[in-house]
Amino acid sequence: MQEPTRPAGTPLRQTSMQARVAEELRQMIISGAMPPGSGLSEMTLSQTFGVSRTPIREALKQLQIEGLVEVRPRVGTFVAAPSRREITELFQMKELFEGAAARLLAFRGNVPEVDHLEANMRAADAAVRKGDSERYEELVHEFHDLIVVGADNSKLEAHYRTLMNQLAYARLVRTSLAQPGRLSESDHEHHHVLDLIRAKDGDGAERVMREHVRRSHQALMAGMDNDRYRG
Template sequence: MNRGKSAPKTGSMQSRVIADMRRRIIKGEIEPGSPLSEFALAEEFGVSRTPVREALKQLQTEGLVEIRPRVGTFVTTPSRREITELFEMKELLEGAAARLLARRGRVTEIDLLERNLREADEATERDDRERYAELVQEFHDLLIAGADNSKLEAHYRMLMNQLAYSRLVHTSLSRPGRVLQSDREHHVVLELIVEKDGDSAEQVMREHVRASRRALLAGLPIAGSDEVFGTQGS
């Protein structure tokens, strides 16, 4: 009976560690390649090492950390190849989302996307890249939500965690002229969605993701043959 009561508590601790560590890694608060100590994290969260160990295993499954036996646990540092492969999947999912949203007609997400673009235009005029980066993420999140496909959204969330996208978007937007180009591309995508032109919306959305990938890769440092992603986008 007592064991039955303690299980949810342990699960709750583990969930809390997972959520907080996931947020820190995705937001770039913990740098790529940083070591993660089970002991230190257990001390910080005020829990035993067991929920921390299980939390790190889950984060490894999500692609956010790497556990090296007899060496340690580290925040994942994706290579250029891995980033390219993840963006290829991002292109497929967001293209499909644009097509699905175009089929739905005038739904709530359309109004929210239009408001998003008005705010993005203002941020672009102010050259406020921090705010624009936030609006970029919101635009893509609204697009996925508007597709109204739970399976697509689940795969997308997992992918975005693996990308730690908020770190990468800043690097992409640092390229000269990319903010203005990105804003224009978003406008074209939404215009086609409103016109219910799913084929064109998908095509343009995929082109937009490819352009973002090119800008990102152009802004990454080159580190030997693997050309890994460092801390530039954080």
């Protein structure tokens, strides 16, 4: 595989620092450790990461390209806070990607990812019985990731991961699963998707996966409305 190039004149060490800072900031934003709207001061981040402001600045530019960071001229740099419309549009794309992935995986037959999905469902069932939403949340991420990886389509996977970063999905799924009854509903929907994948029913797997993503989006919107009302 060809090594990634770096801008001419950029020292390798500086490029490595930029990549490390970008990855750590990316994970902090995606996980919700840095909530939407949080200010991102180059000086503060430089002190936090123990690097100069140059790799911080370049890392923020990269995250801006990815849609995770917003630069407001003459105001500052902030963690992006997607609007309801943007969230809806991103979920529409998520529905397309995951539906296609479920279809492709179903057509592949008995591959290792299907066995991993079955193990995931056993663990998810146990988490639902215990009412362990935190553990179930982890298993939700694993379930969807296994389907995308199992599709065995590198282009689909690359675009999907960029999309999931823009969604900062970890914090959104928390809101979705907090809705009454959503934990068990989500678990049931996952079972239905897996049953169709095992049956090698590509059309059915795609349809049900897309329905599942739509229901997750609806639960998220309801949760956001409730949070706004309580605020």
